[in-house]
Amino acid sequence: MAERAPREGAMRHLRIKETEARSLLNRSEDHYVDFKSKDIKPASLEKLVSAFGNSSGGEIIVGANEVKPGKFEWDGFSRIEDANAHIHVLIGPYPESDTFQYDTLAADGFPGYLIRVTIAKTREICTTASGATYVRGAASVKQVVTAAELDNLKMQKGISSYEDATTKAPLPMVTDSLQITEFVIDALTFSEPEPWLRSQLMIVADRPTVAAVVLFADEPQVVLPKASIMVYRYASRDQVGRREDLVDGKTWTVEGSAIKQIQQAVAKTTELIESVKGSNLNDVAYPPVTLHEIITNAVIHRDYSIADNIHVRIFDDRVEVESPGRLPGHVTPRNLPGARFSRNEIIERMLHKFADAPNKNVGEGLLAAFEAMKAMRLAAPQVVETDVGVLVYIKHEPLDSPATIVLDHLATHETITNREARGLTNIASETTMRRTLAKLLDQGVIEQVPGTLKGGYKYRLKKSAADSSNTV
Template identity: 40%
Template sequence: METRQISSEEADIILGYDENHFRDVKAKEIAPAKLSRTVSAFANTAGGELFVGIAENEDATKTWSGFENVEAANGVLQVLEGLSPMGNLYSAQFLTSPGRKGVVLHLAIRKTREIINATDGTAYIRRGAQKLPVLGDEALRRLQLDKGLSTFEDDTVNIPSETITNSVTTLEFVLSQVPSAEPDIWLKSQFVLTSERPTVAGVLLFADEPQAALPKRSAIKIFRYATKEEGVDRETLAFDPLSIEGPIYDLITKAVSTTKEIVQAIKRVGEAGLEEISYPDETLHEIITNAVLHRDYSYQTDVQIRIYDDRIEVESPGRFPGHVTVSNVLTEQFARNPKLVRLINKFPDPPNKDVGEGLNTAFAAMRRIRLKEPEIVESANSIIVFIRHEQLSSPASIVMEYLESNPTITNEIGRRITGLRRDVQMKDIFVLLRKRGLIEQVPGKRGRATAWRSVQPK
């Protein structure tokens, strides 16, 4: 396990950390069993950092007071090893600093797929700087849903089976399937009709009016606020909120087209006077599709689309499932509602054509038209995607900013960070910067391996 020496300034930064939702500090004297509660809370929520060997003084200041040596932390590490059967709970390093006493154990706790119990057998979750025990069947069920270990889409709905076996949506869908089958037989084979009762997934996909059976959780609400301000109230609404309803396939299509129609009516002052603003079709489509297909349907809240003068906010009920976090959502996959995702893909021209690539497509589309990438935020009970109408810096500025923290840049990297699509466009930017004396070609690299760097001092 790595032991790293950090500067006195870095140590001071650690001592100045406030404990929050993602970070905590503990004295080396803490009992490993008690420490396991904090580890459980991080792993079951969003992950976090833990520094062991930081003492808190009576005046709320903190002192570096680490373990005498690496071996003295073995008790802590042994407890951590026993918490996760998968063995992927944490990474660790020891920190030392000149003039500071002992070694501090720095733990990076990962958000896990499975529920992690502390050594007392209780699971904990993190809320702000607190660790809260998960007590009772209802709380445990909530945690299982949040982590994607169980899914609300499989719960049955107490309505007649004919709601989905004899719906127009089902009849049209079954006729398009090969091989064809009777509706009730096919729905049972897909486990969306169980004990003569439709499941939540079955109602969302195949009922003509899912909102009658699943009120306040199966529609999309669209709000138009005539302002750029945040934290506004109903007084800034341009019109009464719109409610988009219908089976989930139609729901996505209607929501995207309605959002585009509202956005196209927004004007802003530009160089040529009043100009329309616009967002890429792929961005709106993919983000709204994700909000509908991957939301947590156990929450009695509709998906919300809030349209402002300079941005769109898409809020999807429920936190990230499994091991997914804000930082890895573009690279990791975890389907909270696998039946919804799989079965809607069987519809003609499905909204989720490229399963697992939707958000990447949305981000790339914004870069192509020189707009800033969407921002994803996880709140207490929802995921919010902010799609802002803000121009990126010029491609040349982006290249120079990249070279401030990276030694070289290639054409491929340049296109990825600037949104330019063609090799020749990116090459023109490099040539322009070279003519200005800002960058130079890296010696010895030619052809596809050609790289550029900031001009080196002579």
């Protein structure tokens, strides 16, 4: 654990252990971590902070040299004061707060002091002192120059939403559709469609908005050609789906209003998974709530300004759901599933009004999806942000077996009880856990602790088992 020294000004001074220093240097540069030499110009560092804030946040370590690709060595500032020029440039546009934090790091046996700048993803546009704005690309920092680029960044961050834009759709497309008729009856709005849509600002200047078309047009794709869901089934476990692995060479396009797309895409995905059981997906099963919530989330929160479909890819060992548009607001893959921010507030709010609302528990959908995977003892969904969108992996990857979890616990603890084991493995049934423990007893891996019958059995590793490399 790092030792925190008294705070001075905008910077905190930390002394870390040698092992922590080596662990820091062994980190890989990626979308969240960047190493820079102490010779970096303060102005260049300022641009980098802007880019991190406008992307997904992260850490910048200043004072580490790349001696060979991916290998860094500590070469810090000789004195803390030597880092002042860099810090003073940063604290003007980026004052210390929960969003921007500054530390100096020192460690025995390592020369000088490093600067660590920690940046959270900002809700607003993060600019330099001169008013310039930057974003991170694949391996670079790019300035946002044109009005179109700035508008795109605002869309990405959720500051503005394309759902408010007006379309060229004729009014009857949303005022006289089967979908709006069903909604008015089921949601009991007690109003004619057109005045109600106007009151909800989904008709502006006599034009339906994107939200109105997505929600209430029977065929939104006439106006928004890429506002569909593509479903693929690949008989493969490869990282990338290939055309030759498509089952029957088919893909499915799911169109219609938002609620119809969610219902039909979930049904088609479930059907395709079920149809291949007994062949190359023998025991594969996914919680229905996970598929439903993640597809619903994609439809609600996608960026409708991006001309691309949502893609649902079913492989032998996973399902992938990819939606256009990076995570909005302060949301990053690191703070999901708990973070909450809506890019399309109107679409989300209106879907919640449907009689069979796909988002009944607003704000809890992803939490439910993660919990459902955990209940089935499957690995949690993995959320990855790409340059232009969000990709969710739903892997059929079992968690460690209950027996392995018990033995891992006993490797660092003297005993374990049935209750403790159930808590660690998320197994509710006492009987089920008793069978797991009985199997380990029969194998001679664990033993009952003498004298613990009255208060409930405790179990411990057998000495011979602790010294062996047997696995269960």
